[in-house]
Amino acid sequence: MSVLLQVLLVILIVLFALGVIWRLSSRRTSVPCPSWLAWLVEMENPFAKNYNASAIIQQLDLKPGMKVLDAGCGPGRVTIPLARALLPAGEVVAVDIQPQMLNRAREKANTAGLSNIDFRELAIEPGRLGVAEYDRVLLVTVLGEIPDRAGALQEIHRTLKPDGILSVTEIVFDPHYQTRKSILQLANTAGFREKAFFGNRASYTLHLCKLNKEGLQREQDKHL
Numbered sequence: 001m002s003v004l005l006q007v008l009l010v011i012l013i014v015l016f017a018l019g020v021i022w023r024l025s026s027r028r029t030s031v032p033c034p035s036w037l038a039w040l041v042e043m044e045n046p047f048a049k050n051y052n053a054s055a056i057i058q059q060l061d062l063k064p065g066m067k068v069l070d071a072g073c074g075p076g077r078v079t080i081p082l083a084r085a086l087l088p089a090g091e092v093v094a095v096d097i098q099p100q101m102l103n104r105a106r107e108k109a110n111t112a113g114l115s116n117i118d119f120r121e122l123a124i125e126p127g128r129l130g131v132a133e134y135d136r137v138l139l140v141t142v143l144g145e146i147p148d149r150a151g152a153l154q155e156i157h158r159t160l161k162p163d164g165i166l167s168v169t170e171i172v173f174d175p176h177y178q179t180r181k182s183i184l185q186l187a188n189t190a191g192f193r194e195k196a197f198f199g200n201r202a203s204y205t206l207h208l209c210k211l212n213k214e215g216l217q218r219e220q221d222k223h224l
């Protein structure tokens, strides 16, 4: 084997080991994706079409004038094309807990000449968002990084309009990957039901909508 091949093999093994360690430690503690990895988060994945920004946006059934929350927007991979898709009258509120991520996304919005994005440094946690404010909420590879996932979903439920949709995207390469089953368990308790599922186990988008009053009552009775 040539020296170059040996070096490549070692790099691959080290990357794989780091990935496994990160994934295992993510099960114990929810650590946000470090901002120095923004370049990696910004990349589309040629092997997972469902994960690509264009697929996520297409599935949202956007209407003129809609207000969309990109929760955990990171460096703006989805935020920028989303804001473009909402022109001329729609608006994106892009929130993240890391200012470096927000700065990167803001830079891209400026370069693209987009002024319909409101960037906010904010954590998705109980009591932080307005009531019935958004038509759509996006959580793209974010949920696994939030320590209080149940609280975050309850808050998103509160901030969605009655006919709004929460769109959750997961990809198996993410160390914080969440299964459809675990999301549905939490989401049902928060008052959501599944509306649509796109993709497969490796990469998918799950659409959740609010239960109506009767459905909510049934769910609450189940938990008594």
Ligand SMILES: C[S@@+](CC[C@H](N)C(=O)[O-])C[C@H]1O[C@@H](n2cnc3c(N)ncnc32)[C@H](O)[C@@H]1O
Pocket (backbone or CB within 6 Å): 032, 033, 041, 042, 071, 072, 073, 074, 075, 076, 077, 078, 095, 096, 097, 098, 101, 122, 123, 124, 125, 139, 140, 141, 142, 145, 146, 147
């Ligand atoms: C893996 S990145 C995904 C970024 C973006 N959604 C995308 O797909 O390109 C996850 C982002 O969620 C942010 N994040 C983690 N916990 C958060 C929380 N509680 N509230 C808001 N943002 C959070 C992290 O700072 C990070 O930028």
